[in-house]
Amino acid sequence: MGCVSSKKAAKAAGSPVFEASVSKTRASENATLNLNYVFSSKNPSGALDFGSKEGERSEDKPKGSRELKKLKKGSSNKKSNAFSIKLGLSLRHVDAEQIAAGWPAWLTAAAGEAVYGLVPMRAESFEKLEKIGQGTYSSVFRAREVATGKMVALKKVRFDNFQPESIRFMAREIMILRRLDHPNIIKLEGVITSRLSNTIYLVFEYMEHDLAGLSSCHDIKFSEPQVKCYMRQLLHGVEHCHLRGIMHRDIKASNILVNNEGILKLGDFGLANILTSKNKQKLTSRVVTLWYRPPELLMGSTNYNVSVDLWSVGCVFAELLIGKPILKGRTEVEQLHKIFKLCGSPPEEYWKKSKLPHGDMFKPQNPYEGCLRERCKDFTPTAVDLIDTCLSIEPYKRGTASSLLMCEYFTTQPYACDPSSLPKYPPKKEIDAKQRDEARRRKVRARMREPASSKRQRRARQTLQLQEPNNEAHFADRKNNNNDNNTSRTYKGRGSAVGREPRNPTFDTISETSRATSTSHASHGDTVFTVPTQISASSGFAWAKNQQDEVAASLSLRSHTSTFDTSGLGFEDNTSNLTKDDTVIHVKSKEKDLFEASMRPMRMPPNQSHSRAQSLNVQDYLTETCDKEEVGIGRGNGPGQQEQGKVKFSGPLLSESQKIDEILQRNANTIRHANRRSRFYRGTESILRGKKRRSKLSEKKERKTSRRYFM
Numbered sequence: 054m055g056c057v058s059s060k061k062a063a064k065a066a067g068s069p070v071f072e073a074s075v076s077k078t079r080a081s082e083n084a085t086l087n088l089n090y091v092f093s094s095k096n097p098s099g100a101l102d103f104g105s106k107e108g109e110r111s112e113d114k115p116k117g118s119r120e121l122k123k124l125k126k127g128s129s130n131k132k133s134n135a136f137s138i139k140l141g142l143s144l145r146h147v148d149a150e151q152i153a154a155g156w157p158a159w160l161t162a163a164a165g166e167a168v169y170g171l172v173p174m175r176a177e178s179f180e181k182l183e184k185i186g187q188g189t190y191s192s193v194f195r196a197r198e199v200a201t202g203k204m205v206a207l208k209k210v211r212f213d214n215f216q217p218e219s220i221r222f223m224a225r226e227i228m229i230l231r232r233l234d235h236p237n238i239i240k241l242e243g244v245i246t247s248r249l250s251n252t253i254y255l256v257f258e259y260m261e262h263d264l265a266g267l268s269s270c271h272d273i274k275f276s277e278p279q280v281k282c283y284m285r286q287l288l289h290g291v292e293h294c295h296l297r298g299i300m301h302r303d304i305k306a307s308n309i310l311v312n313n314e315g316i317l318k319l320g321d322f323g324l325a326n327i328l329t330s331k332n333k334q335k336l337t338s339r340v341v342t343l344w345y346r347p348p349e350l351l352m353g354s355t356n357y358n359v360s361v362d363l364w365s366v367g368c369v370f371a372e373l374l375i376g377k378p379i380l381k382g383r384t385e386v387e388q389l390h391k392i393f394k395l396c397g398s399p400p401e402e403y404w405k406k407s408k409l410p411h412g413d414m415f416k417p418q419n420p421y422e423g424c425l426r427e428r429c430k431d432f433t434p435t436a437v438d439l440i441d442t443c444l445s446i447e448p449y450k451r452g453t454a455s456s457l458l459m460c461e462y463f464t465t466q467p468y469a470c471d472p473s474s475l476p477k478y479p480p481k482k483e484i485d486a487k488q489r490d491e492a493r494r495r496k497v498r499a500r501m502r503e504p505a506s507s508k509r510q511r512r513a514r515q516t517l518q519l520q521e522p523n524n525e526a527h528f529a530d531r532k533n534n535n536n537d538n539n540t541s542r543t544y545k546g547r548g549s550a551v552g553r554e555p556r557n558p559t560f561d562t563i564s565e566t567s568r569a570t571s572t573s574h575a576s577h578g579d580t581v582f583t584v585p586t587q588i589s590a591s592s593g594f595a596w597a598k599n600q601q602d603e604v605a606a607s608l609s610l611r612s613h614t615s616t617f618d619t620s621g622l623g624f625e626d627n628t629s630n631l632t633k634d635d636t637v638i639h640v641k642s643k644e645k646d647l648f649e650a651s652m653r654p655m656r657m658p659p660n661q662s663h664s665r666a667q668s669l670n671v672q673d674y675l676t677e678t679c680d681k682e683e684v685g686i687g688r689g690n691g692p693g694q695q696e697q698g699k700v701k702f703s704g705p706l707l708s709e710s711q712k713i714d715e716i717l718q719r720n721a722n723t724i725r726h727a728n729r730r731s732r733f734y735r736g737t738e739s740i741l742r743g744k745k746r747r748s749k750l751s752e753k754k755e756r757k758t759s760r761r762y763f764m
């Protein structure tokens with residue numbers, strides 16, 4: 054597979070897995086440290102397995118990496134100068150060996166243990182095809198392995214290779230992926246880089262779909278056995294992580310991948326962390342994508358556990374049943390409010406017992422009853438029970454992945470179907486859904502910009518069609534006699550689609566403008582629109598840029614001059630979805646990106662903390678609190694980092710005096726105000742357009758004034 058072992062290991066035919074054992078005693082005795090490669094036959098497949106078994110505690114780290122860590126730790130211990138010098142030499146030897154194996158020096162220096170025992174794959178071995186995913190911290194491409202023709206997914210990870218912290222952070226994903234080996238966890242097949250390269254690609258098995266892509270398709274409706282099948286696989290994957298002390302911390306529909314054999318795999322371990330009994334350090338609460346974030350994190354918990362993942366599993370489960378995300382808050386405060394409205398606010402004892410940093414501030418003055426059962430009345434009682442368990446405000450009530458797998462939902466009929474019996478869909482990814490939304494937004498924008506005369510003409514045409522309902526039908530009939538009136542009317546104006554019913558009716562709404570840039574992938578028997586991918590303004594290569602954008606996101610949403618139409622997004626409205634079909638939202642693409650940035654969990658090294666991530670509505674009344682720093686793998690305290698024991702991104706930060714209702718009221722006011730402002734701005738914009746005849750100079754001046762007004 055090309056990703057196993059170092060030079061020495063590669064020599065050992067047939068047993069590519071090795072462990073590095075280092076004897077400190079021997080090292081001190083001989084005043085030298087040698088890495089002794091102990092070849093093992095535990096993994097004849099040569100997979101990236103470090104020999105840990107199911108159920109082992111997280112502290113059972115890959116022996117090689119643990120020893121390497123010891124070595125590095127030891128090197129900072131200045132007890133014995135002679136020892137340190139020799140140790141330094143040995144470490145340099147390890148680094149040198151890794152560089153010889155083909156790893157770039159910047160990587161081995163900052164995170165050698167992540168790639169310890171691996172040989173980098175070569176970029177030339179792959180033929181890069183189209184982009185299939187755009188994450189906050191990565192771009193994902195489909196690629197073909199030249200030698201075998203096998204499809205893979207290449208994840209180009211964004212980091213700053215001049216920042217050791219940033220590299221270590223990226224390395225943690227590799228380390229964690231290497232610890233996991235389960236049919237329902239995405240498999241890391243290797244890492245592409247070279248000595249001279251400053252980028253890294255993670256090579257994964259290729260998965261055709263993600264759950265966000267599938268569930269957002271209006272023509273896909275999962276049956277109960279199908280949902281059970283997905284949920285069972287998801288919980289098995291989560292169980293595997295949790296038994297190894299790994300919490301994923303970013304479970305969401307787009308991180309759950311599905312292949313054409315119906316096998317589901319949990320992906321994206323970029324935010325995952327290892328819980329150890331020794332590691333008592335506080336964790337950051339700025340993890341998990343907002344819609345899937347549990348209440349304890351929203352209230353700033355820093356000592357949570359694996360049950361955060363079970364909350365997210367509950368959200369995904371409800372999403373599969375409903376067909377869209379169940380809790381779609383736009384800010385942390387709103388998210389929590391939605392949670393309390395759906396699940397009920399916790400009892401008095403919870404608030405008394407809870408030591409959540411912001412618990413007091415979020416306690417509602419009047420308790421909420423919750424309406425989960427009412428909202429889920431169409432589902433079977435066993436399904437509702439499972440959602441209810443996962444969405445327990447109190448983390449311990451969520452049980453464990455193993456206990457959820459034994460619940461009645463899975464043990465009663467109809468049973469989960471076999472993965473192989475699941476339908477085969479054309480590739481469906483979150484990126485496709487995003488592109489559809491973008492096309493829809495463009496269409497709305499185009500309509501808004503349409504001159505009044507053509508608007509009148511269009512309306513007249515529509516009226517005519519209403520008066521003569523058969524007009525279009527006749528037109529289509531003439532083109533295709535086999536079509537019945539309804540079909541031809543449904544697909545009117547779709548150019549090449551006329552007379553051919555596409556399998557996905559959602560494509561109906563693709564605008565004329567977007568069609569110009571879209572292509573049809575006939576090979577899949579369906580239409581896949583590949584409008585040019587919008588690279589997020591916040592997706593710059595360097596960490597620092599990401600952070601600036603995150604902050605800009607929160608700031609700009611408060612005061613930007615965009616056409617951010619919040620109509621219909623009442624605070625009490627549970628249907629507000631800023632990226633999905635059913636929302637009327639006109640955010641200019643840059644501002645849209647900024648908005649999306651505000652939804653993301655923080656995934657950046659703690660030392661990059663010159664800026665703070667804050668959310669739209671809490672912006673005004675946030676005060677900074679500092680929690681102890683989360684130190685996971687690769688997030689050590691390097692020199693030049695922030696003050697020891699402080700983390701600058703932790704939870705929704707609110708001033709002591711504020712109460713939740715007050716905050717919610719202010720939030721609602723802010724949104725109303727933004728709405729009014731955006732409507733007014735739109736009006737101003739059209740006036741400005743109408744005055745195009747004016748001289749360029751005066752128009753410029755006017756724009757300047759209007760812009761200044763809305764800054």
Ligand SMILES: Nc1ncnc2c1ncn2[C@@H]1O[C@H](COP(=O)(O)OP(=O)(O)OP(=O)(O)O)[C@@H](O)[C@H]1O
Pocket residue numbers: 185186187188189190191192193206208239257258259260261262263303307308310320321322323482483484
């Ligand atoms: N192995 C794979 N096969 C096919 N598609 C994949 C694979 N891995 C990831 N993708 C696609 O790429 C998208 C982004 O990948 P990933 O979640 O790993 O990146 P990320 O930068 O961590 O994203 P985010 O910021 O959304 O968490 C996924 O939603 C999925 O659609």
